[in-house]
Amino acid sequence: KNQVEQSPQSLIILEGKNCTLQCNYTVSPFSNLRWYKQDTGRGPVSLTIMTFSENTKSNGRYTATLDADTKQSSLHITASQLSDSASYICVVPDGGSYIPTFGRGTSLIVHP
């Protein structure tokens, strides 16, 4: 069964600090992986997509990495802001279908 595991489950950091969220997957065949941000009370919104051939991609203060050999991805947030407080969800599509596999998410709280 395809699985997406995220760690940590929750994280509390001070404003201005950096943090890294992890995602391990066993989805096969693999073609790409997305990170979504879900603010409290809202639906998830895509942050970035990582394809099989990409190692690193930045989107402002967010940097995603992908190691397809070890089946791991990370999302690094630099100089955190209060608005970064949210749940971050790793999603990997099942290569042969329209059904993505969702991780449980990492809940990030940024304190002033």
Added chain:
Amino acid sequence: NAGVTQTPKFRILKIGQSMTLQCTQDMNHNYMYWYRQDPGMGLKLIYYSVGAGITDKGEVPNGYNVSRSTTEDFPLRLELAAPSQTSVYFCASRGHGGGQLNNEQFFGPGTRLTVL
């Protein structure tokens, strides 16, 4: 574009009541999905549709029904509400074509349902 809209935002039901959660998208997307999200848990797929007239079960379909008579609308029906259906429900859509990279899902704001 309004994107994906859902109504209602909140609803309280009594056990055994029925209701329909509405979902509409204006992006001409073929694929639409219904998820439920319980506290501290990931999104679980209830039903999905790959086009008008075509629906299929997801991971947790029991107690729910769907229909897809138009491209825009994908309502979710709860026939006999149970406390286990207390959750936040999200509708999502995605485009077709463009290969696997065109798999971004666009989510609605959610419906918070409580069954007492």
